[in-house]
Every structure is written in structure tokens, then in C-alpha cells.
Amino acid sequence: DAMVIQNPRYQVTQFGKPVTLSCSQTLNHNVMYWYQQKSSQAPKLLFHYYDKDFNNEADTPDNFQSRRPNTSFCFLDIRSPGLGDAAMYLCATKAGVSSYNEQFFGPGTRLTVL
């Protein structure tokens, strides 16, 4: 089935040690998003891509970077994770700009920072 895949599902890193989370999609969607979610709060948008056009949220820390080498893959890089970066990271996709295109989420990656 076409879907949004996130690897790994669980990631443990050390304070200050760079970590990369990955997302892939078989939906061929133009838009990909990265969200951070803490403690059953609502997902918080970090950035999104329309094709290769990158859009950073104003309050996303510089510590967070993203890459989208092709339509199918998108990566979240955390350059120097702090304890406060421990969270669920959700990748999502959307076909395009139309309001009739829905947003679909992956299963998430739970990041633990020691």
C-alpha cells in the first residue's frame, strides 16, 4: 500500500550528538512536512517543502535542518540535540496545493536524548 514511512521508529542519541531522522513516501506527493510533538500536545510544524521549495517556520530553532533530495525522501537533521528536543517527530505529506488534497502522517519517530 502507498504510505508514509519513517525510520527508525525509535531513536536514542546523546546530548549534543547529531542525529538524522528519515521519511519516505510512496504517494508521490509534492508537499512534505516535519512536525514535532511533545506529551500528547498538538503537532508543531517545523518546516515543509513544496517540491524542493523549503519553508521554515519562524520559531523553528536553527538546530533543526532538513533535506529533501528527491520527491520520495525527506530528512530531519538535529545538529546538537538538547534534552528539550526529546519528542515524537512526525512526517506528513500532501499531494498539492488544492484544499481537496488531504494531509497524511507517518507513524512517527520517538527521539530520546540522554
Next chain:
Amino acid sequence: GQQLNQSPQSMFIQEGEDVSMNCTSSSIFNTWLWYKQDPGEGPVLLIALYKAGELTSNGRLTAQFGITRKDSFLNISASIPSDVGIYFCAGQLASGTYKYIFGTGTRLKVLA
């Protein structure tokens, strides 16, 4: 960031009861999406709404796009234990961005 007002924040109900939750805003939305999230998983899309006044069902779930385009409602009929989870609404602003504004979530617990 901006969030939608979602209520109730949490609810305990008996199995078999009906459940209602809603999201309200001062902004106008083009699209409303309702998601359910289980612990440790990503949100799963339940229902999508595209037009003011639209009423859409998915099994025991029914959702409505408010006529003012500023609110939406989700009803679950005859709740069962597997309905437990957190329900989020998400609205896409009428300004036509790719971004969604999320509700604060409703945590549902069903007592067997």
C-alpha cells in the same frame, strides 16, 4: 504557534455512549480534517470536510463543517473500547497555504 480551541480537553465515557467534540476559531477555514492518534503512533485521518455545512460520515463517526467556516464538530456513536485515543482537528486556512492549524486535542477514554 496558532492553535484551534478544541473541547472538551478530555472525557471519560461508558462503552455504548455517544461522544461529541468540537473545534472553534476566529479564523475562516477552507478544509477541516479530523485525526485519531493512538499512543506512540502518528495521527490517522478519519474524516475530511471541504464545504461549509458539509456533513460526512465514516462508520460510527460523523463530522460537520460549520456553516460559518469557523468551526467543526465530530460525533462518535455507540463508542467502543478501541475508540480510546486523542482526537485532533486540523484546519487549512482560507488564505490557501499548505499549513494546517491543529486543535489542542480531545483525549477520549472509554470505560467498558
